Amino acid sequence: MHIPNSHATRKPFLSLERKRSLSGWAFLSVAACLIIWLNFYPMVRGFIIALHTGAGANMTLSNPIYRNFARLFEDPQFRQTVSTTFLYLIVQVPIMLVLALILASMLNQPSLKGKAIFRTAIFLPCAVGLVAYALIFRQMFAHDGLINSVLIGIGVFETGHNWLNSVWSARLVIIIGLLWRWTGFATVLYLAGLQNIDRSIYEAAKIDGAGIFQQFWKITIPLLSPIILLTAIMSTNGTLQLFDESMNLTGGRPGMSTMTMSHYIYQTAFVHSPNLSYASAMSFAIFIFVAVLALIQIKVGDKR
Amino acid sequence: MYAFLSVASFLSVFPLYWTVVSATNSSSDIIKGSLLAGTHLFQNFYHLLELYNLSTALMNSTLNAVVLTVASVIICAMAGYGFEAFHSKAKDKLMSILLLSMMIPFAAVMIPLFQLTANMGLLNTTIGFILPSLSTAFLILLFRQSTRSFPYEMIDSARIDGLNEISIFFRIFMPTMKSTFAAATVITFMSAWNSYLWPSIVFRGDPSAFTMPMLIARTIAGNVTDHGVVMLAALIATIPTIIIFFFLQKYFVEGIAGSIK
Numbered sequence: 001m002h003i004p005n006s007h008a009t010r011k012p013f014l015s016l017e018r019k020r021s022l023s024g025w026a027f028l029s030v031a032a033c034l035i036i037w038l039n040f041y042p043m044v045r046g047f048i049i050a051l052h053t054g055a056g057a058n059m060t061l062s063n064p065i066y067r068n069f070a071r072l073f074e075d076p077q078f079r080q081t082v083s084t085t086f087l088y089l090i091v092q093v094p095i096m097l098v099l100a101l102i103l104a105s106m107l108n109q110p111s112l113k114g115k116a117i118f119r120t121a122i123f124l125p126c127a128v129g130l131v132a133y134a135l136i137f138r139q140m141f142a143h144d145g146l147i148n149s150v151l152i153g154i155g156v157f158e159t160g161h162n163w164l165n166s167v168w169s170a171r172l173v174i175i176i177g178l179l180w181r182w183t184g185f186a187t188v189l190y191l192a193g194l195q196n197i198d199r200s201i202y203e204a205a206k207i208d209g210a211g212i213f214q215q216f217w218k219i220t221i222p223l224l225s226p227i228i229l230l231t232a233i234m235s236t237n238g239t240l241q242l243f244d245e246s247m248n249l250t251g252g253r254p255g256m257s258t259m260t261m262s263h264y265i266y267q268t269a270f271v272h273s274p275n276l277s278y279a280s281a282m283s284f285a286i287f288i289f290v291a292v293l294a295l296i297q298i299k300v301g302d303k304r
Numbered sequence: 305m306y307a308f309l310s311v312a313s314f315l316s317v318f319p320l321y322w323t324v325v326s327a328t329n330s331s332s333d334i335i336k337g338s339l340l341a342g343t344h345l346f347q348n349f350y351h352l353l354e355l356y357n358l359s360t361a362l363m364n365s366t367l368n369a370v371v372l373t374v375a376s377v378i379i380c381a382m383a384g385y386g387f388e389a390f391h392s393k394a395k396d397k398l399m400s401i402l403l404l405s406m407m408i409p410f411a412a413v414m415i416p417l418f419q420l421t422a423n424m425g426l427l428n429t430t431i432g433f434i435l436p437s438l439s440t441a442f443l444i445l446l447f448r449q450s451t452r453s454f455p456y457e458m459i460d461s462a463r464i465d466g467l468n469e470i471s472i473f474f475r476i477f478m479p480t481m482k483s484t485f486a487a488a489t490v491i492t493f494m495s496a497w498n499s500y501l502w503p504s505i506v507f508r509g510d511p512s513a514f515t516m517p518m519l520i521a522r523t524i525a526g527n528v529t530d531h532g533v534v535m536l537a538a539l540i541a542t543i544p545t546i547i548i549f550f551f552l553q554k555y556f557v558e559g560i561a562g563s564i565k
Contacts, residue, residue: 022467032398043408117313118312132538132539135538136538146334246522283411283412286409286411
């Protein structure tokens with residue numbers, strides 16, 4: 001008969017439990033280190049850069065140390081890009097979320113015919129790259145573009161409106177573009193959420209005499225509220241970082257009236273005479289905006 | 305309801321229809337507002353090839369996106385698996401810290417990332433391109449959440465069979481979680497293919513490293529724009545993601561849905 005060797009009876013250096021836990025750590029270590037190294041560390045580093053002036057090897061602490069941050073409040077161009085970005089946020093995000101809610105609850109009706117076609121059509125813009133769609137909209141709204149041809153054709157304008165060359169219509173085009181590109185995405189998220197809601201709740205509500213609008217307000221909205229919160233945070237975050245559209249749809253023009261914060265930071269940091277430390281201070285401001293708005297949204301969302 | 309959905313569908317699809325049509329029209333036909341396919345596709349294509357280095361940009365974009373997708377899906381899948389299958393209090397705490405990184409806007413880290421990449425001599429390289437998005441809390445979360453529904457008995461029996469932990473991950477976990485991997489691949493590939501801000505920082509100094517979004521952005525940079533060429537370039541940049549979207553629509557939707565449960 002085989003006698004187990006003495007090693008097995010001795011307590012091993014690593015118990016099975018500990019060994020398992022260690023292999024778990026091994027599995028996640030690469031990803032965790034990368035996030036710390038490439039997200040958290042640069043965040044801190046960016047703050048430190050913002051406390052300096054000069055470039056390259058000649059970087060010195062600025063005097064006073066908060067100089068770059070103080071400059072934020074005196075820079076009319078920065079203020080302009082902040083208010084433009086917030087304008088996009090305040091106008092586009094609510095319209096998009098309401099539209100997406102309506103579309104998703106329609107697509108979720110069991111009686112709807114041709115569901116697959118509608119769904120594919122509405123999701124399709126999500127598959128288009130940001131630069132590509134920015135160019136498509138730029139062409140559509142160009143002075144000699146399609147929109148003007150159509151509007152002249154049906155007699156709205158005599159000569160066409162120069163959409164991208166006047167402040168408010170250029171901003172409007174960016175908002176229309178954003179709505180086109182992102183509404184489908186929010187609809188996907190809501191539809192996924194709606195499919196997790198038991199249909200019998202709606203049946204019961206119908207029997208109790210609740211109309212379609214009551215069902216929407218009393219069932220759909222409350223049950224979807226975690227996802228509504230998620231989309232609100234995601235789209236706020238995304239809009240505050242808007243870059244591709246500002247860069248390619250309008251180029252920030254006319255003047256700087258459609259330029260977003262990210263675009264201005266990019267310009268300050270990498271175009272003309274680069275000023276990395278001031279750009280870093282602006283970057284930090286975006287971070288504060290995102291963090292504060294996310295906190296507010298989470299607070300409001302929790303109360304409901 | 306049908307009217308509303310039809311209008312929404314029309315508005316969603318129309319700009320793309322117009323892109324396809326315009327890619328086949330000459331600049332002057334586009335200005336006239338033509339809504340029908342024309343005969344200028346080959347001329348536009350010829351001009352595009354003549355003016356811009358299309359094949360290089362396509363190759364760069366493909367290489368960058370494929371390398372990033374493969375590397376980042378494996379790294380994040382391992383992490384998600386590690387967090388959930390070897391679940392512990394300390395790991396949960398670490399996960400919630402990592403999740404905070406989703407709150408950090410890219411604009412807030414791009415300058416330090418640029419310096420870091422430059423200091424390592426990785427500007428204008430694929431490695432430099434993939435670094436910032438190699439590991440994302442979003443993908444880790446996606447894998448962690450879907451590992452919850454993984455049948456753990458399979459892991460236990462594989463251990464009894466003597467498989468080591470790494471083989472269990474590649475030979476048991478990966479095949480079982482195919483749909484999560486597909487979703488992660490679609491999401492990562494699309495965002496890698498379309499990314500623009502980071503490439504225009506990291507590939508700034510080297511036209512031979514330009515990607516598709518950078519190339520099509522250049523088609524409008526000059527004084528005279530050939531509308532047909534712009535539309536064709538936008539179309540070519542969009543085709544790969546549209547194809548992926550159509551073939552993997554199910555996974556795309558499921559993948560996003562899976563991450564919000």
